Amino acid sequence: MILYLCEKPSQGRDIGRVLGATSRHEGYVAGAGVCVTWCIGHLMEMVAPDGYRPEWKSWRLDTLPIIPQQWQLELTARGRKQFKVIQGLLKGVTEVVLATDADREGETIGREVLERCQYRGKISRLWLSALDDASIRKALGNLLPGEQTEPLYQAGLGRSRADWMVGMNLTRAYTLLGRQGGYAGVLSVGRVQTPTLKLVVDRDRLIENFKPVDYFEIFALHRVHSGTFIAKWVPPPKPCDAEGHCLDRTLAETVIHKVQGHSGTITKAETKRVKEPPPLPLELSTLQQEASRRWGMGAKQTLEIAQSLYEKHKAVTYPRTDCRYLPSNQFKEAPAVLQGLTTNDASLTPLVEGADAQLRSKAWNDKKITAHHAIIPTAAKINIDALSREEALLYDLIRRHYLAQFYPPFEYDRTVIDTQVAMETFHATGRVELIPGWKRVLAANQEKKEGDEDEQTLPVVRSGEAATIEGAELKQKQTKPPNRYTEGTLIQAMKSVGKLVEDARLRKILRETSGIGTEATRAAILETLIKRNLLAKQGKKSLVSMPAGRLLVDALPHSVTDPATTAVWEQTLDDIAHGGGSLETFLAKSELWLNKLIHNVHQRQQLGLNPFRGLPPSTSHTDPAQPTPRRQRRSKAEVTPTPNAAPLCPQCGGPMLQRKSPQGAFWSCAEQATCTGTRPGSPLAAHSPLMQPNPERGPLCPKCQQAPLVQRTAYRGKNSGQPFWGCQRYPQCRYTQASQTTES
Missing domain, CATH: 3.40.50.140 (Rossmann fold)
Structure with missing residues (x-):
């Protein structure tokens, strides 16, 4: 069998x-x-x-x-x-x-x-x-x-296994630091989610620190023998910023007075026929980006809908793909797929009849195929009326991108005219659409690209022809910060993160491996960051970083937040998948790296350096004893995070949380399942017998009565190299104690 x-x-x-x-x-x-x-x-x-x-x-x-x-x-x-x-x-x-x-x-x-x-x-x-x-x-x-x-x-x-080691160890380490600083939430760390979090943190800070600057543009109405057109002034480099914006209003006003009513010459008149091929069929991340932009769908929601179209309705091919190309041997199946589209939805008949099943677009390329080809409609008979609204929207987008492959290129004439008037240069562009081609299928779905100039029909001119400026208008504008990330644009940023990496070799790896994360995991990563209160949704689409997310990014070593690190990991895993790498070698290197990271956390604790003090309490009360989100039992005692530094448990030495019960506030160990350490609710009760510290951690600090003494080594002065005891809450508490004498 x-x-x-x-x-x-x-x-x-x-x-x-x-x-x-x-x-x-x-x-x-x-x-x-x-x-x-x-x-x-x-x-x-x-x-x-x-x-x-x-x-x-x-x-x-x-x-x-x-x-x-x-x-x-x-x-x-x-x-x-x-x-x-x-x-x-x-x-x-x-x-x-x-x-x-x-x-x-x-x-x-x-x-x-x-x-x-x-x-x-x-x-x-x-x-x-x-x-x-x-x-x-x-x-x-x-x-x-x-x-x-x-x-x-x-x-x-x-x-x-590598994800388990990183997630378990670094999430525990930084969550415990957060608890000692008074933060009750889970500070999760992951090899992909943390660089993704940093993308949002960096973007938010760029927006918040952005200072708008006024700049000035001049639009001049030119008259030539065959008509008129509007051209934009090209300022000299010196008064401009990196984007070519003129920052000098006086200069711009001077130019207007200088050119108004004067004649000049056409220095360039060029028309080119442009043939724009159809956009490629979709892969998951582009589908998620488009769904986010058009309808505000989340990345996870889009994946679930696409998976339903694949599994339940048999309407599309495998959705968790990172490829936008199709294998050549499927080209012969195109007539059956096109026929299936009209059988399933008669409203599509005119577009299918206008398609040419013999046209072979650049999408058919065996050399570009990865584990899966692009998402396309199947030839299966489906009940179009059984699709939900969201399923119908995604299905229509997928089938139109496939259908566009059998339409000719979109053709237009693009004209460029440059003029020089009173030693000043002006530039105009325009286009005339000739053959709509695939635009018949996707015109309503196309997004105007940022920076596109207003289209105008330019008159026929020739180089050397005279041109007179009949009017000029000065427009004052302001530079704008970048837009906040949406789930769609963040997924695109994860894919194109290589452009942020300076190292050419790593940048190449990121480009070849489609950035960080995979088509199947990116949506779940965003969901985790939001659930852990490290990111939040603002309005219908925007994502913003939360205070805990920002401090976590700042506290982590660069190797954890750097997208190049996770890209190298993915490249190594890809090598293993193709038989060119060793699982044992990969895990051994990962273990060495992790040991260094945990050692850094131990050093930070010994020095009393806690980056999370003063962090607003988390709105989430997820039990940190569970490394993955699961349904938790609610405690009878209500947990109340505190912005002050939390005391350490007298039994296990771990962080404590302030809780409320019918008898009043009290402190109890964060690890209630395995430790019964408690102390009275008042910070002044630190002298209680319940607060006798774990002997392995040294005696309780006699000055602040909130933390044990830890052993350190002096690095400067006459006692350099000698051991001494110091309060674990340094620099909040500066108490120190030598072997035989005490200083405070």
């Missing part, structure tokens, strides 16, 4: 139908000699820290870094039942066909199940890009050997 292992139930039923496996059972479908079963996404997850060592459950700086010696996975609660089904079906099969999504994540989902079941038989790979019957049959006829895609699994392991 051959077992087909899919990623989702809907995939399994679609593939089973084509294979003739239509007999339904609990967790699988069966037919003659074949069974088709499925995962439910990831059936397993990384074991939490306390699954390795009980002491790792408590969030404490002295337990970091947490690095497992032997990595482990555990079944998710919702995955146990389906795992048992798969485990039972694997007994006695002659071959497994891995039919999960055709990418690194899909490979990992399937392989980790087979590894858990200790399956050692033959593995083949079904590489699917669409779930319509024709695409499934085609893929079934071209199964890949399992060893060809196995490196994707190694890359998937590298990604998940």
